[in-house]
Amino acid sequence: xxxxxxxxxxxxxxxxxxxxxxxxxxxxxxxxxxxxxxxxxxxxxxxxxxxxxxxxxxxxxxxxxxxxxxxxxxxxxxxxxxxxxxxxxxxxxxxxxxxx
Amino acid sequence: xxxxxxxxxxxxxxxxxxxxxxxxxxxxxxxxxxxxxxxxxxxxxxxxxxxxxxxxxxxxxxxxxxxxxxxxxxxxxxxxxxxxxxxxxxxxxxxxxxxx
Numbered sequence: 001x002x003x004x005x006x007x008x009x010x011x012x013x014x015x016x017x018x019x020x021x022x023x024x025x026x027x028x029x030x031x032x033x034x035x036x037x038x039x040x041x042x043x044x045x046x047x048x049x050x051x052x053x054x055x056x057x058x059x060x061x062x063x064x065x066x067x068x069x070x071x072x073x074x075x076x077x078x079x080x081x082x083x084x085x086x087x088x089x090x091x092x093x094x095x096x097x098x099x100x
Numbered sequence: 101x102x103x104x105x106x107x108x109x110x111x112x113x114x115x116x117x118x119x120x121x122x123x124x125x126x127x128x129x130x131x132x133x134x135x136x137x138x139x140x141x142x143x144x145x146x147x148x149x150x151x152x153x154x155x156x157x158x159x160x161x162x163x164x165x166x167x168x169x170x171x172x173x174x175x176x177x178x179x180x181x182x183x184x185x186x187x188x189x190x191x192x193x194x195x196x197x198x199x200x
Contacts, residue, residue: 044145048185052171056183067167069189071152083156085148089169 008032012039012047020050024091025058034065034092040072041084051089065092108132112139112147120150124191125158134165134192140172141184151189165192 005011010023020037027035039047055062068088076082105111110123120137127135139147155162168188176182 042145044148045142045185048144048169048187051169052183052185056171064169067169069148069151069164069167071156083152085145085152087148 006036008034009036009038012037012043012050017046017049021053024050024054028059034090037089037091040086044085044087047087047089051091054091061094062091063094065090106136108134109136109138112137112143112150117146117149121153124150124154128159134190137189140186144185144187147187147189151191154191161194162191163194165190
């Protein structure tokens with residue numbers, strides 16, 4: 001909740017991975033030039049799986065524009081502060097120059 | 101086993117995370133200018149945690165030089181081919197220009 005959630009971002013949560021794969025495909029089909037896949041903690045693996053699945057199975061022309069890792073402080077259920085790792089993967093449609 | 105394992109790489113496996121944190125610190129202390137942290141599948145989160153823990157708790161001057169994601173085909177215990185996601189995080193000592 002702390003970070004702004006832009007319209008072209010998909011936040012990875014507890015759902016089955018194909019929900020996120022479809023969310024990414026939908027954003028591109030609606031005209032997005034790039035889509036940001038975000039995750040924290042244990043969901044980081046699922047973020048990478050989502051990006052790779054979209055790229056290898058459904059939209060083979062996409063490129064990984066950038067991958068950023070970081071840390072965030074969260075308050076867990078028991079009220080304790082905890083630092084969790086974060087990831088942000090930016091998938092993008094290829095530019096004219098890169099394709100072909 | 102398929103990919104070469106350079107001397108300055110740490111492959112994340114099943115051990116407790118601090119083993120990998122220490123492996124990264126040791127490589128830098130032995131003179132490495134950069135260290136590659138690699139992981140596959142469920143260990144990807146642990147790779148990000150390792151990089152973030154080193155960077156925030158032990159060697160605060162390090163920079164994340166690059167993060168690459170990809171896929172690899174592996175043969176699992178039951179002999180079936182399976183595609184797993186991979187990550188490669190490159191941590192580096194800051195260049196002269198960047199520090200200061």
